[in-house]
Amino acid sequence: MSASPSRSVRRSAKSAKSPATAAAARQMPGPVMLDVVGHRLTSQERDRLAHPLTGAVILFARNYDSPEQLAELTAHIHEARDEPLLIAVDHEGGRVQRFRDKGFTHLPSMQDLGRYWERDPLQAMRAATEMGYVLAAELRACGVDFSFTPVLDLDYGVSKVVGTRAFHRDPRVVAMLARALIQGLSLAGMRSCGKHFPGHGFVDADSHVAIPVDERELEQIMADDAMPYGWLGAPVLSAVMPAHVIYPRVDASPAGFSKIWVQQILRQRLKYDGVVFSDDLTMEGASVAGDITARATAALSAGCDMVLVCNRPDLADTLLASLNVAASPASVARIRALKPVEPFMDWNALQSDSRYQYARDFRSQILSE
Template sequence: MNAQNHESTAHAPLIIDIAGCQLTGADRRRLAHPLVGGMILFARNWDSRQQLLQLCADIKSVRPDLLICVDHEGGRVQRFRTDGFTHIPPMRAFGEMWMDDGKGGKYREGSGAMRAMDAAAAAGYVLGSELRSCGVDFSFTPVLDLDWGGSGVIGDRSFGRDPRMVAVLARSLMQGLLQSGMANCGKHFPGHGFVKADSHTDIPVDRRALKAILADDAAPYPWLSTALTAVMPAHVIYPRVDARPAGFSSKWLQDILRGQLRFDGAIFSDDLSMEGARRINAEVVSFAEAACAALNAGCDMALLCNQSVGDGLIVDAFLADMDAALAAGRWQPDANSEARRVALLPETLPQPWDELMVQPAYMHALDLLP
């Protein structure tokens, strides 16, 4: 199918990656593919701020509307850590600050919560503005999962166990991101914190009833309905709701998230190369089959990560398979999905790094971090 046919589809749902710190000819060709709507950066794509700024400029030169994404939450999930990037604390640090009202003569009820909200907003602003100074458009943050104590993959990435606290601190972080001109992504809907298994290597199963999940783990999502711009579903199976993982479930994504909870922002699949994403109804499927299943279930965009490493032929095959699937009608392009993708692109110009470093709001935000 040629590019002209693709343009009529008006939907670029695929997010891919690149292997190195500079674009190769193969990278440019893949990023120019009409079904590619963005790319996700990893630590292997980082050498320095100047290199990252140049890489992002080169990506935009291929297509200005490509969404440049990164998993940059703080704590152990922070891709860029050197050359001036602030080390953002794990989200648990803000939850702990919330609980600390001081002792003795310094005790003041509720003061910890107020400090934590201010600090979380500062973290969002620092995180977003530093990324944007280097040309990055969007970070997959904040984590809305609750910390039940048993999940190694979530753990200190969570603000805490109480969904009310999680929602308030996440909203504060989103406020800081918004101040920097960056959108946000709540993850992993409807909640990954209750299960112990890691969906990168396994398929976690949460056997609770829908009512229990909505009352607890998923509670932040409707509370944040006016602030969430994107959501990433969990590669978790909730068998009392649906036999499919949430990211492949139209019941979870269309009936519950869009219908019941009235979310109208973008929905990203989680990484389709993860073990939890390759099995649907107990069968191992191809990357393209997984992407089609995610799009048909209600995702607007599908991520395929870490397959560009080496010769990257897997990415080429994936794009060709998605072309064929589109031609065969195995997934339908959606103009609303494309509008949601484009809405995540920043609308303001970023501040140059050197100007950001001396900006009063940024310097104040650094002082507020725990």
């Protein structure tokens, strides 16, 4: 890859806006998180990353070949703007782990940690912390800033899309294991994201391909599914992602498009002041809000700080060309706060780090592969 991509990105951004406007845009993260196709950036992707509305990038398994390649890709993404974009991934452990093999540790699922809790609660919390550290350390060693974890949905044994991603049925156990895992993330300088508020575990339908509806009353949800969010709060949870689930006894819109859920309940009732991400706007559960621009507008109007557009670069282009929103200083500050503060060791240094080796050994001693 040539040494000139960042210069070409800046030229394209300046051609679209006046120099003063372009400079300000490069210094401020926008409200859109988008993805890239492969192992290396294309010129079209560099242009997307330079767009003033872009604020972050989410990676997938298709973006990974090796730790070295991933580190190179993230370096080029960070270099695409004067203020580096936030780089995120869905990397939870279990079946939702985007980077596997070639050095990355196979992490247990959250349900595995919950089952370990049944045998030894205190040791399970220690295990969650060590797994959180391994998860965050490996990502940060490759230049990834943030992971959408942990899942706070309750394990009702109903939802196929949640399944083993949930710690436990008891919200108290969920909150304690999540807090322990988040401590591990923080040891590697990584923030956290609780999902899917107020809870996706009670409904069978998968919001990736359907529109789930949860008919329960508000107070039943608040007394059970939403409890981990209230107990943990913004001091522990850096971000929250609402569910693409409709709770008709509360609002006709899915939670991520609902001012009642985001502003009245999450922000006001639960006093949450961290980042609120929409779930992926290309999912079927988001289709009730209209086309991609209507979906993004609805989510941002409801109170989300950032919206995700995944696996559809055509829709990302449409949104970047059509979304008309004013930058929210509060949202910008929240998004900036998700970025790691201190640099982290590279992959080679991590492999010989005693703290990392201990965490990996701890995992192999107490959890099944």
